[in-house]
Amino acid sequence: MWCDAAALILPAGAAISGASAAYLFGARILARGAAVTVTVPPPRRLREQERLRAVHQQLPHGDVVSFGGLPVTSPARTAFDLGRQVGRRAAIVALDALLHRRLVRADRLAAYAMRRSGWPGVALFTARLAEAEPLAESPMETLLRLLITDAGLPRPAAQYDVTTADGRWLARVDLAYPDLRIAIEYDGDHHRARDTHRHDIVRERRLKGDGWLVLRFMADDVHRTPDQTAQIIAAARRRSTAQGVSAVRVSSTP
Known part of the structure; x- marks a missing residue:
């Protein structure tokens, strides 16, 4: 419901992202009561609200897919963003969940990260991907x-x-x-x-x-x-x- 509401005010080119996107894909890693995360590409801006967290970052067209009629970051971009978040353990929990649901594959995520070598947190993402385990069930x-x-x-x-x-x-x-x-x-x-x-x-x-x-x-x-x-x-x-x-x-x- 909150993702539907957030989509109504998204500027063109923006998408639901992070743990909110993972939740829509079926990876249950979203904390209860968490705000909806959206990514907005510059120069567009979106003001944060109580139930809305906005990340202003590059968002190439290929990183956005339609899911249930909503613009959502692709599974690979979702994993890339979550794998670069500040908390290491939360990042690996997210990667495990996405890999376990077979939304992404580790080798393809590694290749995805290589194509974004100049982006912030790529080395961090690569290190965390090495610790991930697709067989983890929770x-x-x-x-x-x-x-x-x-x-x-x-x-x-x-x-x-x-x-x-x-x-x-x-x-x-x-x-x-x-x-x-x-x-x-x-x-x-x-x-x-x-x-x-x-x-x-x-x-x-x-x-x-x-x-x-x-x-x-x-x-x-x-x-x-x-x-x-x-x-x-x-x-x-x-x-x-x-x-x-x-x-x-x-x-x-x-």
């Missing part, structure tokens, strides 16, 4: 992964299908260290539902029966006690290494 999974790597731990594999030595499928885990048989799971609120909780218990039992260690974390572990969470994962890695854990056959989900 912003909290992304934040948990970044918590791990920011603590100096190896980057875990995302959305791994775990199979036994004889090829029997056991489960798909959010994050994993396959060589150490460590599964790292983020449990959102929906995991508290009775059926989901029951499924989680059965699933975890299968993994543990095959020699996997399962570490489960919630929002507070990521937002309130990140250092402690990283320490738990680091300690688990040390124990598994000391015990000489051998890997089961694990394959990533394409």
